Amino acid sequence: MAVTIKQAALIVAFLGVLSFIFGVVAENKKPAAGTPISRKGVVICKYPSDPSVVLGYLSVAFLIFSTIAGYWSLFYPYKGKSVPQSVLFRSTSFFVFFNIALFTGGLAATLLLWPTITEHLHLIRNVHHNLTTECPTAKTGLLGGGAFVSLDSALFWLVALMLADNAREDHLDEVEKDGKADHGQVTTDEYLVKGGTV
Numbered sequence: 001m002a003v004t005i006k007q008a009a010l011i012v013a014f015l016g017v018l019s020f021i022f023g024v025v026a027e028n029k030k031p032a033a034g035t036p037i038s039r040k041g042v043v044i045c046k047y048p049s050d051p052s053v054v055l056g057y058l059s060v061a062f063l064i065f066s067t068i069a070g071y072w073s074l075f076y077p078y079k080g081k082s083v084p085q086s087v088l089f090r091s092t093s094f095f096v097f098f099n100i101a102l103f104t105g106g107l108a109a110t111l112l113l114w115p116t117i118t119e120h121l122h123l124i125r126n127v128h129h130n131l132t133t134e135c136p137t138a139k140t141g142l143l144g145g146g147a148f149v150s151l152d153s154a155l156f157w158l159v160a161l162m163l164a165d166n167a168r169e170d171h172l173d174e175v176e177k178d179g180k181a182d183h184g185q186v187t188t189d190e191y192l193v194k195g196g197t198v
Contacts, residue, residue: 002080005165008073009158015066016154019059023112023147026055030119030143034126034135045126045135053123056116056143060109063150067105070157074098074164087171094163101156108153111146115139 030052034045075085089095115138122137 003076003078005073005078005161008069008076009161012066012070012073012154012157012161015062015069016151016157019062019066019108019154020147020151022055022059022062023143023150026052026059026116027141027144027147029055030115030140031137032140033137034122036133036135038131041129041131043128043131043133043135045122045128045133047123047126047135047137050119050123052138052143053116053120056112056119059143059147059150060112060116063105063108063112063153066150066154066157067101070101070105070154070161073157073161078168081168081172083168083171088164088167091163091167094160094167097156097160097163101153101160104149104153104156108146108149111142111149115142115146 029050031048031050034047037044037046074088077083089098118138122135126135
């Protein structure tokens with residue numbers, strides 16, 4: 001079954017919204033700090049149940065899927081008609097939104113991965129030789145910010161898809177007009193006039 005532009009847009013939007021939801025929930029579930037437990041020469045940090053790491057990685061995964069789907073949707077041959085990429089990039093608006101979508105996708109990945117990996121490291125490396133440690137967690141606000149930028153990235157992919165659709169339709173209309181003009185043209189070589197002269 002062939003994919004339509006509307007279906008591709010829904011896929012990109014759905015994946016972007018999932019990334020956003022997982023990122024926001026991860027931010028809300030992240031504990032403020034751990035509880036330091038002193039032992040002989042070390043401090044062991046005990047953290048409450050922390051689903052923010054798993055939710056953060058899920059948010060990143062759906063961001064990646066959304067970005068791949070967004071990129072794929074721009075160049076997919078809808079209705080079996082492919083358009084050269086150079087035709088799409090001739091449009092300044094498409095070029096701008098394509099690059100913004102890529103940039104915001106990268107920024108969202110950075111904002112989501114940084115606190116997720118940091119939090120993961122805090123959980124697995126919870127024994128400290130510094131007796132004054134306060135059992136910190138990842139920076140607050142980064143996961144939520146990354147979630148919003150992830151949603152922005154999906155929206156920019158959708159705008160780029162609309163612009164690609166416009167450029168695709170314009171190109172196919174031009175090709176169709178050129179094809180009709182070629183069929184309708186008559187050259188003098190095609191007709192023989194009595195007497196052999198034109």
